[in-house]
Amino acid sequence: MANWIPLWLHRLSSPPTFYRFAGTLQPWVTTLALLLGAIALYGGLVLAPADYQQGDAYRIIFIHVPSAWMSMFIYAVMGVASFIALVWRIKLAEVVAMESAPIGAAFTFITLVTGSLWGKPMWGTWWTWDARLTSELVLLFLFLGVIGLYRAFEDRRQGARAAAFLAIIGIINVPIVHFSVNWWNTLHQGSTVNVFGHSKMSWDMLWPLLTMTLATKFYYAASLFRRARTDLLALEGGKDWVRQIAQGEDAR
Amino acid sequence: MSRASLSSACAAMLRRDLTLAWRRRGDIAMPVLYALIVTMLFPFALGPEDTLLQRIAGGVVLVTVLLAMLLALDAMFASDIEDGSLEQLVLAPQPLALMLGMKILAHWLTIALPLIVISPLMAALLHLPGAVIPVLLLALLLATPLLSLLGAVLVALTVGTRRSGMLLALMLLPLCVPAVIFAAGAVAAAQQGLPWLAPISWLAAALVLAVVLAPLACAAALRIALDS
Amino acid sequence: MNAVQSFLAMGGYAAYVWPAYAVFFIVLIADTIAPRLRRQRLLRELRARFARQSARQTRAGNGSSPNPPAAIDGQ
Numbered sequence: 001m002a003n004w005i006p007l008w009l010h011r012l013s014s015p016p017t018f019y020r021f022a023g024t025l026q027p028w029v030t031t032l033a034l035l036l037g038a039i040a041l042y043g044g045l046v047l048a049p050a051d052y053q054q055g056d057a058y059r060i061i062f063i064h065v066p067s068a069w070m071s072m073f074i075y076a077v078m079g080v081a082s083f084i085a086l087v088w089r090i091k092l093a094e095v096v097a098m099e100s101a102p103i104g105a106a107f108t109f110i111t112l113v114t115g116s117l118w119g120k121p122m123w124g125t126w127w128t129w130d131a132r133l134t135s136e137l138v139l140l141f142l143f144l145g146v147i148g149l150y151r152a153f154e155d156r157r158q159g160a161r162a163a164a165f166l167a168i169i170g171i172i173n174v175p176i177v178h179f180s181v182n183w184w185n186t187l188h189q190g191s192t193v194n195v196f197g198h199s200k201m202s203w204d205m206l207w208p209l210l211t212m213t214l215a216t217k218f219y220y221a222a223s224l225f226r227r228a229r230t231d232l233l234a235l236e237g238g239k240d241w242v243r244q245i246a247q248g249e250d251a252r
Numbered sequence: 253m254s255r256a257s258l259s260s261a262c263a264a265m266l267r268r269d270l271t272l273a274w275r276r277r278g279d280i281a282m283p284v285l286y287a288l289i290v291t292m293l294f295p296f297a298l299g300p301e302d303t304l305l306q307r308i309a310g311g312v313v314l315v316t317v318l319l320a321m322l323l324a325l326d327a328m329f330a331s332d333i334e335d336g337s338l339e340q341l342v343l344a345p346q347p348l349a350l351m352l353g354m355k356i357l358a359h360w361l362t363i364a365l366p367l368i369v370i371s372p373l374m375a376a377l378l379h380l381p382g383a384v385i386p387v388l389l390l391a392l393l394l395a396t397p398l399l400s401l402l403g404a405v406l407v408a409l410t411v412g413t414r415r416s417g418m419l420l421a422l423m424l425l426p427l428c429v430p431a432v433i434f435a436a437g438a439v440a441a442a443q444q445g446l447p448w449l450a451p452i453s454w455l456a457a458a459l460v461l462a463v464v465l466a467p468l469a470c471a472a473a474l475r476i477a478l479d480s
Numbered sequence: 481m482n483a484v485q486s487f488l489a490m491g492g493y494a495a496y497v498w499p500a501y502a503v504f505f506i507v508l509i510a511d512t513i514a515p516r517l518r519r520q521r522l523l524r525e526l527r528a529r530f531a532r533q534s535a536r537q538t539r540a541g542n543g544s545s546p547n548p549p550a551a552i553d554g555q
Contacts, residue, residue: 117503
């Protein structure tokens with residue numbers, strides 16, 4: 001199996017190499033995230049015109065939709081990393097999977113709260129049990145479950161494998177919940193949700209949205225690098241390269 | 253020395269767990285009493301008005317049975333991990349998934365089946381119309397093994413950790429949302445006189461999938477958890 | 481001044497828009513700070529552990545010591 005893996009990828013999965021690699025990239029992705037985020041916010045809050053139907057309330061979209069996309073994206077990354085961790089037992093995959101969970105939970109939480117704040121003036125209610133909202137809430141509980149299970153074990157690697165297993169089981173659940181609640185609502189003739197159609201969005205609203213999407217991706221990378229580097233230090237605590245770093249320079 | 257045939261191994265596993273449960277048959281009554289008490293709390297909390305209770309009856313019975321099963325789920329592997337027989341089972345030549353399937357079956361027979369038997373009583377306490385009760389029973393017959401199978405995988409993952417029951421609830425409840433949705437949907441449809449076969453079919457399909465996959469997942473989870 | 485005021489008012493929806501943005505920033509800032517704190521705590525603990533280890537090794541190297549060299553914590 002090792003033949004088709006390029007050498008640089010194989011080297012990258014070694015903890016000290018990844019530590020240095022992530023450390024080098026971290027300031028760049030952080031800067032990109034902040035820069036793109038600032039541009040997106042300026043474009044969305046100041047430049048973009050008010051929506052003729054929703055007025056200025058629609059501006060929540062610039063943080064709500066990217067956060068929602070991130071919650072899905074991070075769960076997918078966590079799932080893939082979990083699969084790699086379980087099958088090939090690569091330490092770095094375990095770290096990536098486990099440290100993605102809190103970031104994913106954060107974005108899911110933001111999605112739910114900003115969505116609720118947007119829903120109140122627009123739909124007249126803070127919450128409704130339609131497919132999209134319910135499956136997003138289930139996603140939050142899945143993230144929290146992964147975090148909780150990981151921390152319940154004394155042996156961190158074993159905990160990571162157990163939580164990775166849970167993450168993979170959970171992946172299947174999200175589309176199931178989404179479609180089953182959709183079907184359930186139809187059965188009960190629940191209220192339908194009006195989605196802000198992206199294809200109908202004008203460019204001066206679209207570009208801040210896309211820019212913010214990119215910004216949040218860079219933010220995820222930056223946060224993941226930061227967390228993963230600390231986690232690798234903790235995992236490899238007895239090794240020489242950690243000793244050098246701990247006794248060497250301070251921050252970074 | 254002849255190797256035990258697979259079917260006799262399964263029968264032996266089932267007989268062992270059922271015998272052990274029978275020796276602690278007082279424990280079998282606990283989930284049943286819990287479910288009854290919780291069901292009785294609802295009229296106290298919401299008032300005895302018939303129409304309100306009727307509307308919530310199906311869902312309340314379902315959720316109460318689910319919570320009762322959740323409480324009893326911890327016990328599936330607890331005594332076996334304590335006396336070391338679980339590790340022996342993992343090392344045994346019989347396929348682990350099949351043996352665990354038998355364990356899950358025994359657990360369902362001793363915990364869920366009594367709950368299903370008293371569910372008509374719970375439904376009657378909440379004034380669920382009598383015509384709906386067969387649908388409720390069918391929904392529970394399909395949903396409870398689904399919960400047992402899914403719960404077994406999660407309990408296997410946490411075996412031997414310093415976990416609280418809260419963690420198990422946190423992990424299990426999101427995963428059984430679809431089962432609850434379909435089971436409650438069937439009961440609600442029957443109550444309104446609408447066709448209820450479709451959600452029941454979905455439940456049955458999910459159950460078939462779970463019967464095949466969950467024991468395998470449970471075996472994998474157990475190996476992960478016992479791996480240190 | 482009027483432009484700033486109307487910007488802050490967000491067409492009357494200020495009570496919804498600004499809390500939403502606040503949640504966004506607060507959660508992400510917390511997500512940024514928490515690992516930093518953890519890292520500092522971890523480095524402190526690691527340095528203390530290494531200091532203890534080298535102190536033990538020095539004692540062991542300086543002749544008879546009642547304590548045998550402790551096993552390296554492989555955690």
